[in-house]
Amino acid sequence: MSLQNHRAVIVGGTSGIGLAVAKSLLTQGAQVIVASRSQNKVDEAKKKLGQKAQGHVLDFRDESQTKQFFKNFGPFEHLVVTAAGDSAMTSFDALPIDTARAAFDSKFWGQYLTVKAALPFIKKSGSITLTSGAFSIRPAQGTSTVAAINSAIEGLVRGLAVDLAPIRINAVSPGVVDTPIFSGMDEESREAMFQAIAQSMLLKHIAKPEEIAEAYVYLANNTFTTGTVIHIEGGAILS
Numbered sequence: 001m002s003l004q005n006h007r008a009v010i011v012g013g014t015s016g017i018g019l020a021v022a023k024s025l026l027t028q029g030a031q032v033i034v035a036s037r038s039q040n041k042v043d044e045a046k047k048k049l050g051q052k053a054q055g056h057v058l059d060f061r062d063e064s065q066t067k068q069f070f071k072n073f074g075p076f077e078h079l080v081v082t083a084a085g086d087s088a089m090t091s092f093d094a095l096p097i098d099t100a101r102a103a104f105d106s107k108f109w110g111q112y113l114t115v116k117a118a119l120p121f122i123k124k125s126g127s128i129t130l131t132s133g134a135f136s137i138r139p140a141q142g143t144s145t146v147a148a149i150n151s152a153i154e155g156l157v158r159g160l161a162v163d164l165a166p167i168r169i170n171a172v173s174p175g176v177v178d179t180p181i182f183s184g185m186d187e188e189s190r191e192a193m194f195q196a197i198a199q200s201m202l203l204k205h206i207a208k209p210e211e212i213a214e215a216y217v218y219l220a221n222n223t224f225t226t227g228t229v230i231h232i233e234g235g236a237i238l239s
């Protein structure tokens with residue numbers, strides 16, 4: 001129970017990796033609030049997390065809404081951001097610029113403005129953990145915009161580690177993880193994709209969200225880590 005009574009906000013905590021982070025933080029004794037856009041996901045997440053967790057509807061692209069959310073929540077120790085809505089995975093020449101901008105608005109600017117809105121309320125002993133992704137290091141075909149977004153997040157983390165110290169800020173960079181982010185695919189295609197990707201990696205399996213969540217808990221706990229990126233990608237980068 002290393003985070004006993006610490007207050008933690010997980011923006012994007014109603015699904016996938018963020019939900020697994022919320023579960024892990026609760027087992028460490030933290031008080032958790034998960035936030036995302038849809039009331040339905042917030043309600044479902046609260047059912048899964050139990051009475052100790054709170055939930056809130058929030059769109060992290062909306063600056064005034066996000067500022068108000070943190071103002072209402074008050075002082076806290078740990079900010080985790082796993083939210084990312086709009087994707088931009090298609091060949092560079094076929095990707096409309098508006099789609100690329102929307103993806104930046106969500107995953108990059110959403111994380112940026114969440115940190116800015118939360119900052120006045122994060123305790124000096126606290127931590128911020130953002131989310132990038134393995135395409136920053138090893139892009140697959142059609143992921144150049146995603147690679148750029150993830151690289152920008154990792155650069156932001158290094159810069160903010162300098163600007164915000166002693167508050168710690170780090171990023172987790174996951175490889176492929178079995179989460180609802182792939183729910184738009186039919187099951188057969190998704191399984192076929194997972195199997196093909198797993199076979200191409202050193203560790204031969206797609207991650208479960210819990211395998212990634214451990215890194216966020218480590219980063220909330222460890223008081224000597226800042227400006228780093230933890231890569232958890234099953235050896236995808238080396239294979």
Ligand SMILES: NC(=O)c1ccc[n+]([C@@H]2O[C@H](COP(=O)([O-])OP(=O)(O)OC[C@H]3O[C@@H](n4cnc5c(N)ncnc54)[C@H](OP(=O)(O)O)[C@@H]3O)[C@@H](O)[C@H]2O)c1
Pocket residue numbers: 011012013014015016017018035036037038039041042058059060061082083084085086106107110131132133134173174175176177178179180181182
């Ligand atoms: N899964 C993978 O293979 C993988 C690989 C590399 C990197 N990542 C990164 O890991 C992070 C988490 O992904 P995941 O797989 O856990 O995805 P997920 O299961 O789809 O969860 C995404 C969460 O973000 C929330 N969200 C989306 N847009 C939002 C917004 N504008 N404001 C607030 N909340 C928003 C969603 O809820 P609402 O719809 O209710 O808003 C949901 O709770 C993302 O940054 C993703 O890019 C994932």
